[in-house]
Amino acid sequence: MHSALRSGITLIVILLLFLAFNLVWIGKIPNIRWDFSQQKLYTLSPAAHQLAATLEGPVDLYFFNDQLHPKRNSIEKRFGLRVEDLLKEYEKAASGRINLHIIHPAPFSEDAYKAGLFGLDDQYGLFGLIGTRAGQSAQRIEAFSSDREALLEYEIGHLLQNLSNPEPRSVGLLSGVSINKSAGRLLTQLRGHFNVMELAPHLERMPQGIKTLMVIHPEKLPDRALYAIDQFVLGGGKIVVFTEPSSGAPTRFGSMLAGWGVHLQTDGILVDTTYTIPQGLLALPREATNANDISSGRVNALTMSSVGALARAEKVRTRFTPLLQGSAQSRWVIAGISVPADKASPEAQRAVIAARIEGPAYSAFTDGIGGLPAGLQKASQIHAVVVADADMLSDALNDPGNNDNIRFALNILDNLAAPEALADIRPRSMTGHTLHVLKAMGAAAEQHYREKAGELELSLERTEREWQTLHPQAVTLTPQSVDISTRLQALNKERLRLPMELHGLKVEAYAELQRLKFIIKLVLIAAVPLVLCLIAWALLLYQNRRRTLPPVAFD
Template sequence: MRSALRAGMTLIVTLLLFLAFNLVWLPKLPDSRWDFSQQKIHTLSPATRQLLRTLESPVDLYYFNSKIPQKSHALKRYGQRVEDLLKEFEKAAKDKINLHVINPFPFSEDAYKASLFGLDDTLGFMGLIGTRSGQGTQRIEAFRPDNEALLEYEISHLIYKLMYPERPTVGLLSGLPLAAPAGNLLEQMRRHFNLVELAPTLAQVPASIATLMVVQPYALPESALYAIEQSVLRGTKLMVFIDPVSEIGGSAGSTNARLNALFNAWGIQMPADKLLVDNLYASSAKPGPGMPTVLHPARLQLPRQAMAADDVSTWKLNSVTVSSSGALSRAAKSHTFFTPLLQSSPQSSLLDAERFASSTAFDAFVEEASTSGQRHVIAARLEGPVYSVFPDGLKGQPPGRQKAEQVQVVVVADTDLLSDAVSNAHPNSNALFVLNTLDNLAAPEALRRIQPRAMTQPLHRLEPMREAAAQAYRQGAAELERRLEHTEQAWQRLNPPSTSLGTHAVHTNIQLQALNKERLRLPMELHALKLQAYASLNRFEQKLEWLMVVPMPLLLCLIAWGLFLYQQRRRRIAITVAC
């Protein structure tokens, strides 16, 4: 009796101590977390912590993450990943960030507020709203899993915009007339930046301009090239567009020895008489007024896989369209880091600009490009030390700066992506590419040093298989797509939309019936062709899924079977000993 009472008292005391520890002492313990990921994706970088230390007044972050059943498991997992990182921001800011996590139910007040602030509800809310007393509101419409490498930068960018809402100053120096051909882009640049247009004959870039955009420097005088170089050596960030054949200017870029020397000093080179053609990324275009649509091997529509996956310049981009672009390469004995941003496919090659301009048929160029097997760089980021190519100054002027330890330059081998004609021809993100790059160059050092966290890459064998499947589909689909477009145009011409009462009469015109059959049959043929081209890739992916799913249950069954055999053996031994 006494031993039972003692045991009961001991159990009660243990239970009380357990409750006291959880209710009183546990909340006072420090919140410790360990990040075992290879890229430390759950830990804030030193650059982010430095940015947060500059916060002078509190910032409120409202994270809307709707946990509805319709969301996929991958989106739910990524939503939790975003929430965990936001909590790291709140912890590192030390009372300067107030995080509010909201689960907006459909048709609720929270869902109304999220929609009112412009958050995207296509797949369920998963966006962020930031506010600061006395300042405007910033938002991230939706966090996308395909931008996970830039997640830390994305949140830091919003916080920086809350701290410094003023538009950064960007200088524009162009050797081409941009007002008419690139009016839409210039309007967007004026909306996001304080745009200062500089005269091509300038002798010095104003010190107030920390970010400079230069278009087609082939057409600029030597004094302007010297001003650009001295400004870059002084610390100005530069985005430059060069083009072997600029459709905006209507003439090829002439050879400029001083400009070539300047690019070589920066660690990059581009043949001024070569342009890039690509069989896989070629898009449809009309060679001239009234001419039928054909596959244009020099008008390239670059998909997401042609872009750097973890660079801010390609942030939220879907596709970029370039036309008659050149190709960049790293110069010999270069000391700068050369990071490709936009690249062609392996089915691309370089052609003489004069030969392409004098040609009337594109079919031969398409076949020639498909045999190259080499990818070419269309845009690249340069970082590192450079030296001046004007050691003696210019025209009797005293020598200027001779070197810089670190420059920030982005070079694009195309000027036509700036034009409205190219941007409007196909759905693309040309303007966003320019705005992303200029915004990143104009950002402070603390924000610019936040490096993307490289995520786990897929199996290397899948990428060439995807490109081969896309190539096979594109080769067969080009003619069918042209026929479908011509059929649709003929159908619309012979069957214009009209208003009718009640029922609609069925057309008995033989030509209209034939066109209708053709416009309905061609999409079926394209679908069948796509299934055939991607059949081997789909089979391989299904095998991978089985290899990822089946071994785990088999392993668990083997472990259970082993435990069963072990228990059986112990029982037999126990029975033998007992006997």
């Protein structure tokens, strides 16, 4: 009796202690997190931490996340938790200057109505951010996307920076040709986002106060203007250049790029059979952009014309980061002669159309120019972006329904003109090592297949064309006689044989990749059952061992 009472009292005390711990002490335990990812992907970067710690005034962030929306897939749901965690990290780093409100809006609710008023996108359920600060206009991220996960920290930091310092940043605009009529949409967008100072093409010195410069058609600028650009970049100015290589770059301009560690092809144009559309234009999909660079933010498709190719010059220490690339089937056409794009751009098999340049650079004007004395001769660090197409900025390639070309240019310019605290937030790739391996193997398999399948595809195309010529499709209402001529029989055999050979080549090319995928799936599927079986086996051995132990003799 006493034993049962004692046990009951003990259980009650344990239960009371458990409840007291959860109700009183659990909230006082510090929130300890460990980030074991190789790149510390789930920890706020030092630059983002610094930006949050130096915010001016209290900021309210309203995160709308409709997790129950029927169009929201599992990937976006997990990404929603990732966004929420990162916002909490920003709130923690701001030490009271950020008030985070997490809202899960119900359909047709007041929260959903307010989100709509602020312009959040609800196509796949509300999944955006609104930031407010007293006396300032509200800022928003219309919709987060897992496709831009590498840019997540920067996007949130950009919103906070705009709330803290909403004044438009000043940029210089210098063009070798008049763009008032040909690029009116670009000018409108530039003036709406920046304080634009338009510069005369015959300038000899960059005006004071300009830290960021946009140059269009530099190949048509006089040498004195190029000298001013050269000194501006070596002096720490940031620049984005849109050049038209088909027009033939002057020696000075080519030398200036060489001093930056860049080689620009100017003796032809890039032709890409994969991305070519009617009128000879290139339609670059999102896959052609660098998903881990700010320039790709909200850019889905780019239209370009007379595209050139860039490459990292030999024996330079410059960091050369491709921003836009052609496909593996791109070719460089010189005077009607086609050569592989990788010969024009040896840096990679895919031709580089735009690149970010960072690192040491040297002046192309060692003796000055036109009576002007020699200026800066080198710099330990420059920040430049070179795009081998200027036509992409014209109104002809930017219709009101698709401004991705202009958005691409604005992304670059905004990033270059950003304050140091924001510019130092670097995109961080979320792709693991295994996915890198799979991606590389997939690209190699595709290249291997294309190398062997080219002739077969051409043969199949010729066969189909001849078949259609000899056996045209006709709309008839009566039975027709069947033509079984020898030539048609031969063509029909080819039509059956060639696709089978192409399929066999594809299976052969992708065999190693498919084996690796199968092994990964097998490991992932079998891992948990295998661990449970091992634990059960170990317990069984332990029990059997205890049962077989000899009895202990007592004296």
